[in-house]
Amino acid sequence: QVQLVESGGGLVQAGGSLRLSCAASGNIFVINAMGWYRQAPGKQRELVAVITSARSTNYADSVKGRFTISRDNAKNTVYLQMNSLKPEDTAVYYCNADAISKTHMSIRAWGQGTQVTVSS
Numbered sequence: 001q002v003q004l005v006e007s008g009g010g011l012v013q014a015g016g017s018l019r020l021s022c023a024a025s026g027n028i029f030v031i032n033a034m035g036w037y038r039q040a041p042g043k044q045r046e047l048v049a050v051i052t053s054a055r056s057t058n059y060a061d062s063v064k065g066r067f068t069i070s071r072d073n074a075k076n077t078v079y080l081q082m083n084s085l086k087p088e089d090t091a092v093y094y095c096n097a098d099a100i101s102k103t104h105m106s107i108r109a110w111g112q113g114t115q116v117t118v119s120s
Helices: none
Strands: 001-009 010-011 018-026 027-038 046-052 058-060 068-072 079-082 091-101 106-110 116-118
Touching: 001 068, 001 106, 001 116, 018 027, 018 091, 018 116, 027 068, 046 068, 046 079, 068 091, 079 091
Parallel strands: 010 116
Antiparallel strands: 001 018, 018 079, 027 046, 027 091, 046 058, 068 079, 091 106, 091 116
16 A cells, blocks of 8 residues: 655765665555664664654664754655764665555555665
């Protein structure tokens, strides 16, 4: 009922920047919150940042001051601006949405992921 498509990943040098985008589509009534998670090789998936419909935000301690999450509610799109990237930021980044469908069903949707690789 809800599909998420991420884009913007790639290969950058340490200290560089990337901006990830995630567009939601489908049978959406409202999106309560959207967030970004990441999973590095051999590690569990972890929350990076989340933003609510009211645009309140929370960040993992490891990215505070470097990453900024934002959203365009009209477009059902969330962004993650990543600055001062470090090699330890290398991971597959996944978009997540907590939404209510037009049939009033609760939905938790995940994107397919986009690879971010930071070289030293």
